[in-house]
Amino acid sequence: MKLKKVMAATLATMMCLSSFSMMNVWADKKEDSKPLVINYISARGETDAALKTLKKLAEDYKKDHPDFEFNVESIADRETYLQKIKILASSNELPDWFDADPEAFFEGLCKKELIYSVDNLYDELGIKDKFFDIALDYPKLSDGSNYLMTWQGNVEYFWYHKDMFEKAGITETPQTLEDLLDVCQKLKDAGMTPISAGNYDMIMRYPAFKAFRLEGNDFIDNARMGKEKFNSETGIATAQYAQDIAQYFSEGWTSSDATAQMDLFLNNGAAMLYTGTWDTPDLTDDEGNLKDDISMFKLPVDSEGTATGENDYYANCGIGTAILKDSMSDEMKDFISYVWDNFADTAMYEFNMLPSMMPSDPEKLPELTQQILSDLENCGTFAQCWDVRLDPSTNEVYRKELASLGMGESTPEEFCENMDKAVEQYASDYFDTEE
Known part of the structure; x- marks a missing residue:
């Protein structure tokens, strides 16, 4: 009996010690747990x-x-x-979040294992199937991996004034890139400025039109690494097309900007405007419907190229957001999960922005918005933006050479030769061009 009492007392003491020990563990864990603080440097305006x-x-x-x-x-x-961002990266002081495109510099940071895999994050949170395909594909790096969260869904169109087309005797929208040049000439002959241009991000699309129709994205993927020459049949053809269409741009396009470009179009100073759906608030009325005289068409196909078709065009998700690998925690994942549970509807219904996943009740949205969401969801191959894919130094050369090409100060051959020189000089800093 006495032995039983001793054993009972011993067991009680051990239980108390165990409980006390567990309390200490929980207390230590609570002490170690830090409040979530996210420092985010964004390339987006306020x-x-x-x-x-x-x-x-x-x-x-x-x-x-x-x-x-x-x-x-x-x-x-x-x-x-x-x-x-480059300065912070060089001093190992990158913030928890920062914005980036899937270009060469950012790819280098990912290869150094500084950035958390968004592919893995979406799988861990069980949300990957909620996104539009393009939101998962657009930010992919060369090896197919994804390290960027994308917030927007955009489709790019040629927007045009129906009345101006009618006055120029144009009865249908251009079906091919060659038709587009014909339409521009008819507008010019009728005394109108065919295309409002000024936003250089959009102007940098034009050299890619022909190449995308001839070879899809393979041309820029190879040319930016020196595996294919800009100074090739495809490269020269696309530079020639860019020069041909640039003669129809609004006066002073090399020194204009996005605001001036939009103002000129809205005031009927030009018949067409090429831009993305981020600009729809300027093109629509208070109910979200296109203004009476405005309509749009997607990138025309090419009479010679068959690599891409009418369901392949420019669609993108804008600049993405990276998460520093060392900043990832359970608390961070909880916040990101909360964000994606609420982002689509908040963006669409409170801030009139097309999100990277389908909002609830899309059938209640204006007809134009429904059309854009459908085009976003059904885009086949999206055209890659050359300025995003080129390494930073080659991209600077691209901007400069494009102005000279468009103004007729250089030939398509010279443009392509200078682009190849830039790739040879700079691309090896970012890519293994021997692969």
């Missing part, structure tokens, strides 16, 4: 709808997580932004 959506969701999340902080530094000037 008025950008995606950034406004993220800030709104961060405020909502903070209501139930009072220690949470979402600190944003916005640097809208792209050149200044990229310079800062």
